[in-house]
Amino acid sequence: MPGAIYAEGLVKTFGDVRALDGVDFDVPEGTVLGLLGPNGAGKTTAVRVLTTLLRADSGRAEVAGLDVATQPNEVRRAIGLSGQFAAVDDYLTGRENLQMVGQLYQLPAREAKARAGDLLERFNLADAGDRTARTYSGGMRRRLDLAASLVVSPPVMFMDEPTTGLDPHNRQALWELIKELVAGGTTLLLTTQYLEEADHLADTIAVVDHGQVIARGTSDELKTRSGGDVIELVVHDRERIPEAQDILRRLGEGEPGLVAHTRRLTVPATGGAKLLAEVIRELDGRAIEIDDIGLRRPTLDDVFISLTGHSAEFDELNGAGNGNGGRDGGRDDGREKPPRGPDPGRPDPGSPGPGRTGEGPVRDDGREGGAA
Amino acid sequence: MSIDTRRAPSPPPAPAGGRITLRQNLRDSLVVAKRNLLRMLRIPETVVFGLIQPIMFVVLFAYVFGGSISIPGAGLSASAYREFLMGGIFAQTVTFATAGAAAGIAEDMQKGIIDRFRSLPMARGAVLTGRTFADLAQTAVILVVLAVVAFLVGWRIHDGPLSALAAFGLLLLLGYAFTWIGALIGLSVRTPEAATSGGLVWLFPLTFISVAFVPSENMPGWLQPVAEWNPFSATVLAVRDLFGNLPPDYRAPDVWPMQHPALASVLWSVLIIAIFRTLAVRKYQRATG
Ligand SMILES: Nc1ncnc2c1ncn2[C@@H]1O[C@H](COP(=O)(O)OP(=O)(O)OP(=O)(O)O)[C@@H](O)[C@H]1O
Ligand SMILES: [Mg+2]
Numbered sequence: 116m117p118g119a120i121y122a123e124g125l126v127k128t129f130g131d132v133r134a135l136d137g138v139d140f141d142v143p144e145g146t147v148l149g150l151l152g153p154n155g156a157g158k159t160t161a162v163r164v165l166t167t168l169l170r171a172d173s174g175r176a177e178v179a180g181l182d183v184a185t186q187p188n189e190v191r192r193a194i195g196l197s198g199q200f201a202a203v204d205d206y207l208t209g210r211e212n213l214q215m216v217g218q219l220y221q222l223p224a225r226e227a228k229a230r231a232g233d234l235l236e237r238f239n240l241a242d243a244g245d246r247t248a249r250t251y252s253g254g255m256r257r258r259l260d261l262a263a264s265l266v267v268s269p270p271v272m273f274m275d276e277p278t279t280g281l282d283p284h285n286r287q288a289l290w291e292l293i294k295e296l297v298a299g300g301t302t303l304l305l306t307t308q309y310l311e312e313a314d315h316l317a318d319t320i321a322v323v324d325h326g327q328v329i330a331r332g333t334s335d336e337l338k339t340r341s342g343g344d345v346i347e348l349v350v351h352d353r354e355r356i357p358e359a360q361d362i363l364r365r366l367g368e369g370e371p372g373l374v375a376h377t378r379r380l381t382v383p384a385t386g387g388a389k390l391l392a393e394v395i396r397e398l399d400g401r402a403i404e405i406d407d408i409g410l411r412r413p414t415l416d417d418v419f420i421s422l423t424g425h426s427a428e429f430d431e432l433n434g435a436g437n438g439n440g441g442r443d444g445g446r447d448d449g450r451e452k453p454p455r456g457p458d459p460g461r462p463d464p465g466s467p468g469p470g471r472t473g474e475g476p477v478r479d480d481g482r483e484g485g486a487a
Numbered sequence: 488m489s490i491d492t493r494r495a496p497s498p499p500p501a502p503a504g505g506r507i508t509l510r511q512n513l514r515d516s517l518v519v520a521k522r523n524l525l526r527m528l529r530i531p532e533t534v535v536f537g538l539i540q541p542i543m544f545v546v547l548f549a550y551v552f553g554g555s556i557s558i559p560g561a562g563l564s565a566s567a568y569r570e571f572l573m574g575g576i577f578a579q580t581v582t583f584a585t586a587g588a589a590a591g592i593a594e595d596m597q598k599g600i601i602d603r604f605r606s607l608p609m610a611r612g613a614v615l616t617g618r619t620f621a622d623l624a625q626t627a628v629i630l631v632v633l634a635v636v637a638f639l640v641g642w643r644i645h646d647g648p649l650s651a652l653a654a655f656g657l658l659l660l661l662g663y664a665f666t667w668i669g670a671l672i673g674l675s676v677r678t679p680e681a682a683t684s685g686g687l688v689w690l691f692p693l694t695f696i697s698v699a700f701v702p703s704e705n706m707p708g709w710l711q712p713v714a715e716w717n718p719f720s721a722t723v724l725a726v727r728d729l730f731g732n733l734p735p736d737y738r739a740p741d742v743w744p745m746q747h748p749a750l751a752s753v754l755w756s757v758l759i760i761a762i763f764r765t766l767a768v769r770k771y772q773r774a775t776g
Contacts, residue, residue, distance in 0.1 A: 166606050188507065191608040202603035206526040218518045219609040221511070247529065263603065 117177055118143040119271050119302035120165060125174035127160050127326075134160040135171065136326035142304060142319070144270075147297055149317030150306040151418075157326040158306040159199050162275045165304065166196045179271050179302075192220075195267070199275040199306075201260035205249035209240050209259050212248060216263045227266075234262040253280045261289070265296075272296065274305045278312060290315060310334065310418060322422060330422050338413050343385040345413050346394055350378045351404035359405075362397050366390060384410065512610035519604075519617020520624070523591065527625060533587060534625060541580040541633050548572050548700060549640050559704050560734035566641060567734055573642040574727035575699030578719060580633055581662030582694065584622045585669035586686030591618050592673030593682035596774065612768040619666040626662040630655060645731025654729035657752045661722045664756040667763035674770045699723045703740055715742045718759065721751035 120142040127135040134157045142148040150158045163169035165176055167187040176183045179193040196202075203212050210231050217227025235244040238258045243251060248259060257280050264272065274293075278286045293316055297303055307313050313320045314334040321331040330337060346367065350359045356373065359380055363371040367382030367390070384390045391410045398405060527534060549572060553565040561567035592615065595601050604614050634642075644651045672685045694700075696714050703714040714720055725748035727733050744751035 168602055168605050188608055191606060194606065196602070196606040198599065198602050198606075200599045202599040202601075202606075204522060204526070204600050205598075206529045207522060211522070211525060215518055215522050216603065216607065219515060219604070219607040221608065 117141055117180075119145075119179055120148065120304055121177040122161070122165065123175045125161065125164055125176060126172045127157075127164060127169065128172055133326045135164065135174075138174070138323070138326065138328055140321055140328065140331070142302055144302050145297065145300045146318040147293070147303045147305060147316055149313030149320045150304065150323055151308070151310065151313050151320050152306075152323035153308070156323040158323055159275055160326075161323070162196075162198070162273050162304065162306060166194055166273050167191060193270055195264035195269040195272045197261045197264040197272075197274045197277055199279075201256040203248045203256060203259050203263065206247055208245050208247055209235055209251070209262075210244045212259060213262055213266060217266045220267045222267070230266055234265065238262045254282060254285060257281060258285065268296075268299075268301070270301060272301055272303045274303065276306055276308065278307070278309075310337075310413070322418060324422075330418075337418055343383065343413065344387055344410055345381050346384040346391055346408070346410055347379065347381045348394075348398075348408040349406040350380065351406050353378060355403045356380070358401060359398060359403050362394060362401070362403075366394055366397065378406075383413075507610045512613060512616070515610040515613035516616035516620055518609075519613050520620035521617075523618055523621030524624060527621065534628070537583060537587065537625065537629055538632055540583065541576055541629070542636050544576050544579065545572070545633070545636055545640060548576070552700075556701055557705065558734055559702055559738065560736035569641050570643070570732040571702075571727065571734075572700065573637045574723045574730065574732055575694070575697075576637070577630065577633065577658050577726060578661060578723045579690070579694045579699055580629060581626050581658045582665045582690055582719070583687070584626045584662045585665040585672070585690065586683050587625065588618055588622045588666035588669030589673035589676075589682035589686035590679040591622075592670050593676055594679040596674065597678070611772060612764075615667075615670045615764075615767055615771055619663060619670060622666045622669075623659060623663050627659060630658060642732070646729060650729040650731070653749070654726040657722055657725050657729070657749065657756075660756045661719075661752065664759035664763070667760055667767055670767040671763050671770060674767060674774055693717065693719055697723060698745075711740070712742065715740050715745050718752075718755035720744065721748045721755055724748035725752045 118141045120140065122138055122140050125135045125138040126133070136157075138157070138161055140148060150161060152158050160169065164171045165178055165183060167183050167190050170184060178190050181189045181193060183190050203209075204215075207215065213231035213234050214224075214227045217230050218224060220227075222230065232241075232244075235241045238261065240255060240258060240262070243255060248256060251259065257277075261274070261277060264274070277293075278289055281289060290312075293303065293305070303316075305313075305316060317334065319331060320334055320337055321328045322337065323329070346363070348359070350356050356375075356378060360371050360373065363380060363382040367384055368386070369383040371380050371382040373380050386393075388410060391408070395408060549565075549569045553568045553572075554563060556568055557563045558567050558571050561571075595604075595614065595618075601614070669682075669686050673679075673682045676682045676685050696706075696710065697717040697720040698714055699719065703711045703720075706714055721744045724739060724745060728748060739745040739748070744755075
């Protein structure tokens with residue numbers, strides 16, 4: 116039996132852009148799926164399709180056992196949505212906003228009013244409840260929007276980057292709230308750019324890039340695939356980068372990644388501190404000056420490097436991954452794709468000559484374009 | 488500030504599913520209408536500008552053109568023209584609600600709030616219907632203010648309160664019908680600014696090539712049937728008749744809508760609502776998914 120959120124082969128195109136390119140997932144009831152991906156990956160598009168805001172070109176999706184395409188209104192009764200951008204009315208007060216949403220969820224007026232008051236308290240907006248939302252700070256708007264998504268307690272929740280714009284304290288509080296909801300049986304699909312967040316909240320993580328799920332699993336599984344800990348260092352002298360790369364290639368456990376304009380190199384290093392010491396000794400021996408070096412837990416970027424061979428944000432990166440992203444480079448779907456990582460050993464195309472900072476055509480989603 | 492998770496009120500369950508009834512449609516529309524009226528109260532500029540234009544028209548036509556436009560049955564009389572004029576101004580004013588509805592809906596479609604509405608189990612079209620209800624209320628307020636101004640320049644109700652109420656009823660119905668044209672315009676353009684212009688430009692030819700300001704008898708022969716069959720003209724003539732603002736010897740042009748203006752006015756308005764509401768609701772659904 117399919118789970119509370121079920122998608123099969125979802126495709127959505129906007130002109131040339133394949134925002135969703137065959138997305139599948141199946142989220143069992145009472146669990147959290149974290150959609151993790153860089154800007155433009157298709158996270159919001161997936162949420163919009165599942166919440167009936169957008170119709171997929173093809174594929175099928177069910178929420179709470181209801182088909183989003185043919186039973187949109189039934190689906191809407193079963194979901195709560197907090198979108199990427201706060202969907203509140205600026206000229207209504209916080210209270211009026213929540214009351215309106217309650218009434219449109221078909222609560223009787225009196226109940227909607229009581230519920231609005233409770234939610235304002237709960238989201239610590241009671242003091243601001245009778246001010247128009249346009250006077251709210253970014254984080255307050257965000258909280259009002261989250262409150263609106265919880266006016267009734269729907270069995271399935273969607274939150275698109277819910278903690279973006281929240282201060283650490285409120286982020287922590289929201290995490291607690293989410294855990295409480297899930298403990299109460301709510302199924303949640305949450306998108307995030309932060310591995311840490313997905314790590315903390317999600318039972319399963321689906322890594323999305325270019326409209327496809329390129330990896331899925333628990334956060335531990337993903338981190339293992341990305342090689343565990345990472346050594347990260349900044350080379351002082353741009354000309355010495357290739358030498359430092361050689362060292363990392365030799366000592367590290369994978370192909371080193373490079374962000375050229377910050378002269379930052381990374382390499383998977385399950386060997387931890389011992390390996391770090393070795394790298395430092397070697398660099399020292401060759402008198403390669405470094406500005407910064409450290410050992411850290413893998414981040415979204417590292418997961419990306421290992422999965423796709425390119426960085427989430429910087430495509431001048433030349434780390435060659437294991438290329439298990441499931442994307443075939445020869446496919447022509449009209450969308451510009453960044454180049455896959457070069458073969459190990461091939462001269463590094465992004466290798467900086469002095470002054471080259473890897474400018475290139477920038478696509479609308481902020482990533483650098485390359486020929487497919 | 489933090490989100491206090493200890494005091495978790497138990498949320499009410501979502502009501503059972505099922506088809507959306509007419510009753511729910513009306514209720515949702517009223518909820519959205521309330522929201523739009525609150526917005527109008529908090530952005531009163533739009534209502535104020537909505538008043539300035541008709542008042543300007545009253546003054547301009549009454550005092551600038553007044554003495555130079557002849558009325559069948561009264562000739563060149565400035566005071567007769569002022570009485571004659573008001574039906575036209577009232578009718579033109581209610582149609583300006585088109586621009587307000589168009590701009591409001593274009594703005595909603597642009598803003599995040601539309602995603603909130605669309606993710607809620609509310610009646611389809613209630614976002615649009617609610618807006619048209621709010622515009623109807625605004626139009627009613629504007630009509631009252633305008634009637635006071637008209638009274639000050641010499642316009643009077645001659646046929647008693649009941650027919651006057653019927654006249655205001657026809658005006659509100661026409662205004663309501665035109666907000667559905669506005670809704671469709673608002674859904675067809677990308678910005679509220681474009682919606683405002685798109686809601687206004689065609690109103691000028693429509694209201695001027697009618698019996699609103701100049702009797703059709705004064706127009707070139709080929710233009711007369713256009714003016715007389717203009718949906719707008721029927722309402723204008725009907726309210727003039729109901730307010731008792733026609734000269735005693737006035738003879739309406741010999742075409743069906745001019746001979747039965749009140750009935751024609753109702754039929755036109757109902758037809759406009761039927762067509763444009765259908766188109767707008769369909770477009771809303773398509774534009775949003
Ligand atoms: N309405 C639209 N018209 C055209 N292109 C669109 C539209 N919506 C999304 N796209 C494109 O689809 C792709 C996926 O967008 P989407 O908003 O789903 O990304 P995302 O993963 O949510 O990114 P972010 O992290 O920046 O929010 C992008 O390339 C975007 O430009
Ligand atoms: Mg997004």
